[in-house]
Amino acid sequence: MNNFTLHLATKVVFGQGxxxxxxxxxxxxxxxxxxYGGGSIKRNGVLDQVHRALEGYQLFxxxxxxxNPAYETLMKAVEAVHNNKVDYLLAVGGGxxxxxxxxxxxxxxxxGDTWDIISSGxxxxxxALPIGSVLTLPATGSEMNSGAVISRRETxxxxxxxxxxxxxxxxxxxxxxTYTLPPRQVANGVVDAFIHTVEQYLTxxxxxxxxxxxxxxxxxxxxxxxxxxxxxxxxxxxxxxxxWSATMALNGLIxxxxxxxxxxxxxxxxxxxxxxxxxxxxxxxxxPSMLRARKAQKWEKLLxxxxxxxxxxxGTEDERIExxxxxxxxxxxxxxxxxxxxxxxxxxxxxxALVKKLEEHGMTQLGERxxxxxxxxxxxxxxxx
Amino acid sequence: MNNFTLHLATKVVFGQGxxxxxxxxxxxxxxxxxxYGGGSIKRNGVLDQVHRALEGYQLFxxxxxxxNPAYETLMKAVEAVHNNKVDYLLAVGGGxxxxxxxxxxxxxxxxGDTWDIISSGxxxxxxALPIGSVLTLPATGSEMNSGAVISRRETxxxxxxxxxxxxxxxxxxxxxxTYTLPPRQVANGVVDAFIHTVEQYLTxxxxxxxxxxxxxxxxxxxxxxxxxxxxxxxxxxxxxxxxWSATMALNGLIxxxxxxxxxxxxxxxxxxxxxxxxxxxxxxxxxPSMLRARKAQKWEKLLxxxxxxxxxxxGTEDERIExxxxxxxxxxxxxxxxxxxxxxxxxxxxxxALVKKLEEHGMTQLGERxxxxxxxxxxxxxxxx
Numbered sequence: 001m002n003n004f005t006l007h008l009a010t011k012v013v014f015g016q017g018x019x020x021x022x023x024x025x026x027x028x029x030x031x032x033x034x035x036y037g038g039g040s041i042k043r044n045g046v047l048d049q050v051h052r053a054l055e056g057y058q059l060f061x062x063x064x065x066x067x068n069p070a071y072e073t074l075m076k077a078v079e080a081v082h083n084n085k086v087d088y089l090l091a092v093g094g095g096x097x098x099x100x101x102x103x104x105x106x107x108x109x110x111x112g113d114t115w116d117i118i119s120s121g122x123x124x125x126x127x128a129l130p131i132g133s134v135l136t137l138p139a140t141g142s143e144m145n146s147g148a149v150i151s152r153r154e155t156x157x158x159x160x161x162x163x164x165x166x167x168x169x170x171x172x173x174x175x176x177x178t179y180t181l182p183p184r185q186v187a188n189g190v191v192d193a194f195i196h197t198v199e200q201y202l203t204x205x206x207x208x209x210x211x212x213x214x215x216x217x218x219x220x221x222x223x224x225x226x227x228x229x230x231x232x233x234x235x236x237x238x239x240x241x242x243x244w245s246a247t248m249a250l251n252g253l254i255x256x257x258x259x260x261x262x263x264x265x266x267x268x269x270x271x272x273x274x275x276x277x278x279x280x281x282x283x284x285x286x287x288p289s290m291l292r293a294r295k296a297q298k299w300e301k302l303l304x305x306x307x308x309x310x311x312x313x314x315g316t317e318d319e320r321i322e323x324x325x326x327x328x329x330x331x332x333x334x335x336x337x338x339x340x341x342x343x344x345x346x347x348x349x350x351x352x353a354l355v356k357k358l359e360e361h362g363m364t365q366l367g368e369r370x371x372x373x374x375x376x377x378x379x380x381x382x383x384x385x
Numbered sequence: 386m387n388n389f390t391l392h393l394a395t396k397v398v399f400g401q402g403x404x405x406x407x408x409x410x411x412x413x414x415x416x417x418x419x420x421y422g423g424g425s426i427k428r429n430g431v432l433d434q435v436h437r438a439l440e441g442y443q444l445f446x447x448x449x450x451x452x453n454p455a456y457e458t459l460m461k462a463v464e465a466v467h468n469n470k471v472d473y474l475l476a477v478g479g480g481x482x483x484x485x486x487x488x489x490x491x492x493x494x495x496x497g498d499t500w501d502i503i504s505s506g507x508x509x510x511x512x513a514l515p516i517g518s519v520l521t522l523p524a525t526g527s528e529m530n531s532g533a534v535i536s537r538r539e540t541x542x543x544x545x546x547x548x549x550x551x552x553x554x555x556x557x558x559x560x561x562x563t564y565t566l567p568p569r570q571v572a573n574g575v576v577d578a579f580i581h582t583v584e585q586y587l588t589x590x591x592x593x594x595x596x597x598x599x600x601x602x603x604x605x606x607x608x609x610x611x612x613x614x615x616x617x618x619x620x621x622x623x624x625x626x627x628x629w630s631a632t633m634a635l636n637g638l639i640x641x642x643x644x645x646x647x648x649x650x651x652x653x654x655x656x657x658x659x660x661x662x663x664x665x666x667x668x669x670x671x672x673p674s675m676l677r678a679r680k681a682q683k684w685e686k687l688l689x690x691x692x693x694x695x696x697x698x699x700g701t702e703d704e705r706i707e708x709x710x711x712x713x714x715x716x717x718x719x720x721x722x723x724x725x726x727x728x729x730x731x732x733x734x735x736x737x738a739l740v741k742k743l744e745e746h747g748m749t750q751l752g753e754r755x756x757x758x759x760x761x762x763x764x765x766x767x768x769x770x
Contacts, residue, residue, distance in 0.1 A: 001625040003400025008393040014642060015388025207622035209606040210629045217598025224594065237592035240386040244595045244642075257399060257629075 001208040004256040010144040011170040014244065016236070018172050019046070022053040022090075025132055025170045030088035031058040033081055035101045037065050037093045044180045046136055050092055060084045065093070068151045068158060068272055068279065069100030071115065074107070081108045081129070089129050091168070094137025094185075095192075099148035102166035105129040118150050122161035131168045136177040138243040139189035139280070141196060141250025143171035151273065158273040159361065173247065175239035183230055187335040188280035190226035193246035194219060194331075195283040199262050200255040202291065202301050203368035208258045215254045216308045221245045223309070226335050263366035264290045267377055270354045270361075277344060284337035285344075288329045289383040293376065295321060297369060341385050348385040351378060386593040389642040395529040396555040399629065401621070403557050404431070407438040407475075410517055410555045415473035416443040418466055420486045422450050422478045429565045431521055435477055445469045450478070453657055453664065454485030456500065456537045459492065466493045466514070474514050476553070479522025479570075480577075484533035487551035490514040503535050507546035516553045521562040523628040524574030524665070526581060526635025528556035536658065543658040544746065558632065560624035568615055572720040573665035575611035578631035579604060579716075580668040584647050585640040587676065587686050588753040593643045597689070600639045604694045606630045611720050648751035649675045652762055655742045659735060666729070669722035673714045674768040678761065680706060682754060726770050733770040736763060 013021050026032060034050060041047040051059070062077045080086070081104065091101035105128040107114040116124050135143045142148065146167040151158040178186075201215035222245050228238045248254070267290070268282030277285075295302065299321070306312040306324035315323065329339045341348060355378045358364070366372035372380075398406050411417060419435060426432040436444070447462045465471070466489060476486035490513040492499040501509050520528045527533065531552040536543040563571075586600035607630055613623045633639070652675070653667030662670075680687065684706070691697040691709035700708065714724045726733060740763045743749070751757035757765075 001400070001622060001629070003403060005396065005398050007396040009396075011390065011392040011394075012641075013390050015386070018388060207626070208629075209609065209626045210602060210633060213602025213605060214599055217595060217602055220598060221594040237386060240642075241592070241594045244386070244593075248595060256397075257625075 001206055001211075001257040002259070006252050006256045007164070008144065008251055008253065010168050010251070012144065012173060012247070013170060014173045015240075016174055016176050018174050019049045019134055020053050021172065022050065025172075026054070026057070026088055026090065028057070031060070031084065031086050032088045032090050033060045033062055033077070033084065033086040034090045034092055035065060035077060035097055035104065036061070036063045036091075037067075037097050039063055040180070041092050041136060044177065046092060046134065046177050050090070050134060060086060065097050065100040067096045068149070069096045069103070071103070071118070071150055071152045072154070074100050074103050074150070075114065077104045078107045078114070087129060089131045091131060091133040092136065094135070095140025095142045098133055098135075098140065098142035098168070099150065101131055101133070102128075102142070102148040103150050103161075105131050105166050106163060115152075118159050118161050120161070122163035125161070125163035125165050128163065128165035131166065132170045133168050134172045134174070134177070135243070137181060137185055137189055138173075138178060138246035139192040141193070141247055143168055143173070144247050144251035149269070156273050156357075157361070158269045171247070173243050175236055175243050178239050178243065179234050183336060184278070186229050186233075187226075187337055188278050189246060190222050190229065190242060190335055191280040191284050191332055191337045193242070193249040194222045195264060195280070195287055196249040197222075197254060198287065199264060200258060200260050202298050202305055203259040203261050204298065205300050205304075206258055211254050211256065211258050212304070214248070218245045218249050218254065219309045223331060226331070230335070259368040261368045263372045263377075266358065266363045266366050267354075267380060270357045274350060274354060274357065275344070275346060281337055281344070284332040284339050285341055285384050286380065288325055288339050289380045291325050291328070293380050293383065294367065294372070297367075297371070339384075341381075348382065351381045354381055386591055386642040387644070391637050391641045392549070393529065393636055393638065395553050395636070397529065397558060397632070398555060399558045400625075401559055401561050403559050404434045404519055405438050406557065407435065410557075411439070411442070411473055411475065413442070416445070416469065416471050417473045417475050418445045418447055418462070418469065418471040419475045419477055420450060420462060420482055420489065421446070421448045421476075422452075422482050424448060425565070426477050426521060429562065431477060431519065431562050435475070435519060445471060450482050450485040452481045453534070453536045453543060454481045454488070456488070456503070456535055457539070459485050459488050459535070460499065462489045463492045463499070472514060474516045476516060476518040477521065479520070480525025480527045483518055483520075483525065483527035483553070484535065486516055486518070487513075487527070487533040488535050488546075490516050490551050491548060500537075503544050503546050505546070507548035510546070510548035510550050513548065513550035516551060517555045518553050519557045519559070519562070520628070522566060522570055522574055523558075523563060523631035524577040526578070526632055528553055528558070529632050529636035534654070541658050541742075542746070543654045556632070558628050560621055560628050563624050563628065564619050568721060569663070571614050571618070572611075572722055573663050574631060575607050575614065575627060575720055576665040576669050576717055576722045578627070578634040579607045580649060580665070580672055581634040582607075582639060583672065584649060585643060585645050587683050587690060588644040588646050589683065590685050590689075591643055596639050596641065596643050599633075601693045603630045603634050603639065608694070608716055611716070615720070644753040646753045648757045648762075651743065651748045651751050652739075652765060655739045659739060659742065660729070660731060662729060666722055669717040669724050670726055670769050671765065673710055673724055674765045676710050676713070678765050678768065679752065679757070682752075682756070724769075726766075733767060736766045739766055
């Protein structure tokens with residue numbers, strides 16, 4: 001096991017009806033900006049619940065944070081923060097609202113050019129407004145981690161930043177809020193959480209048995225519950241298990257003390273930036289090709305994955321690994337997430353441009369061993385056509 | 386899954402050499418009382434490492450906190466806190482030092498009769514000194530939770546209290562510090578962590594799949610690594626896996642949103658208080674009898690335990706359950722922890738007195754369904770003779 005520091009400081013308040021706990025979590029004299037996305041929280045009653053819980057608070061609202069939240073949009077929210085002397089941010093939504101709110105929190109306290117926050121990967125952040133959240137879309141784990149991915153429309157960039165200052169103080173996770181999600185978002189969430197887990201698990205062994213077992217536990221849960229969430233949208237236990245899995249998949253716990261990959265994410269980010277595919281859709285396309293291309297480097301963990309997650313323990317080692325990758329593809333397809341570029345009408349002609357973007361973003365040595373070169377990335381995109 | 390609140394706020398700094406991080410974790414102007422136990426940290430160099438890391442700090446020391454830490458001893462430490470205007474406590478040791486230090490932290494800030502802290506179960510605690518820790522004995526999970534068990538020699542009592550105020554700010558977990566532990570303490574630690582997990586897992590199903598998988602992952606890791614720790618005391622990976630398992634077994638994570646039992650602990654506490662047996666020794670005696678007595682109530686989870694933890698999937702349900710309990714006993718014995726009162730020369734003649742103590746301490750309705758009566762507890766003690 002590698003050395004690590006882990007600080008899971010976000011208070012989790014989980015379960016039906018927990019939005020009512022908000023007054024215990026936000027200081028009574030706070031001036032709160034509620035941030036949200038396209039407005040589904042107005043239709044499904046979540047925003048009403050928040051308002052009822054926070055009666056008597058000074059509340060402001062900023063809606064319209066889009067999927068793959070845009071720097072340009074978020075800077076308008078920063079203006080709203082300053083104009084209204086806001087001192088607490090409450091993100092109500094999914095990963096994009098959370099990520100966007102993290103940027104708003106840091107930018108509101110940042111003196112220089114706010115794009116530095118992102119281009120420095122968060123290293124220049126030295127303060128931020130406190131953030132709380134009501135999660136309505138289990139997927140990214142953003143509610144319990146200190147990372148965010150921000151896009152810049154102007155340049156077609158999509159980049160991550162991390163800072164302990166933007167870690168949410170609390171996260172309310174009420175599975176009931178997820179009943180009305182469209183099937184595509186449910187599928188995206190499950191696939192996203194699954195691949196977050198894989199990025200921290202399918203690398204090379206460092207004899208970290210707890211982390212491995214926990215990761216396998218999340219994968220097994222997502223495999224069991226994901227399809228059920230599509231078939232029985234109002235099954236509380238299923239929704240609760242998926243919600244808790246998604247948070248656990250990216251709060252730092254399973255990645256503590258182990259190598260991490262994230263190459264699939266980097267290749268996926270470029271697909272979203274260039275073609276507008278959903279984040280999870282891009283991951284479902286890239287991962288199978290990535291695993292096949294990196295088979296030799298991930299051999300031992302792929303065998304362990306085949307056996308413990310998919311129960312595959314017959315055939316040659318190579319056959320078992322291929323069967324596990326096939327099972328993974330089938331699972332994504334079962335969730336409604338295709339695994340080929342061609343499924344989205346993309347013929348691969350933009351692959352050189354995608355590789356160019358990777359280069360521009362410094363993504364020339366990816367993966368847990370930093371040996372996924374641009375040429376290797378090109379082959380992986382090609383194999384995913 | 387049941388509703389829950391989970392706040393894992395302790396910062397974990399894990400791995401070899403991490404004691405050197407202390408200056409990043411304790412304010413430079415703090416007046417620090419280092420608390421410890423019987424003095425093994427002087428012999429194995431851990432105290433020297435702490436002193437080297439904290440050069441330039443105002444340091445004080447209080448040693449001699451015993452296993453099952455005594456109220457009487459701890460009150461002397463509270464005096465040392467006041468006399469030296471201590472404002473930070475650094476516990477260096479195992480669960481007893483941690484637990485004792487939590488009491489010191491609360492008592493130092495408590496105006497009334499300090500025994501109230503314990504008799505109120507912690508509810509009267511409204512403030513405490515900050516605590517950090519360097520863990521040297523993986524077992525109790527106290528380094529990342531807000532509970533403590535304190536004994537009072539005068540009355541033969543052993544009771545728990547809980548308060549968020551005494552949650553350690555940080556925990557340094559360096560597996561190297563555990564190399565020199567006596568085998569009995571290694572065994573106790575593994576058995577203790579195992580039974581902590583069981584108390585939160587072998588209850589009744591609430592369809593909490595992540596919690597179940599995580600609990601099973603900890604049990605499997607302890608089963609695989611425990612015996613190796615006895616055979617290869619300087620195997621770093623083994624020590625690291627056990628250390629991380631023990632912390633995870635009782636930091637709130639696997640118990641969030643699920644029913645919890647703890648009857649085995651309550652019956653065990655009385656055995657320690659009356660006969661001076663080690664905490665883990667008492668648990669290894671009580672658990673098998675408890676599981677047999679509560680078979681009907683724990684049926685479904687016992688079957689799941691048999692299959693997923695011990696790989697037992699043939700025979701009638703009753704046979705599978707009995708085989709799993711036998712495997713558990715064998716595991717404890719393999720760790721050097723006997724599973725009978727008679728193994729410690731106890732003939733059962735004190736059972737009426739033990740039951741009387743349970744009654745005095747209000748332990749009349751134990752277990753996840755509060756249906757383990759005094760009569761049931763008596764039978765469980767009897768079955769463990």
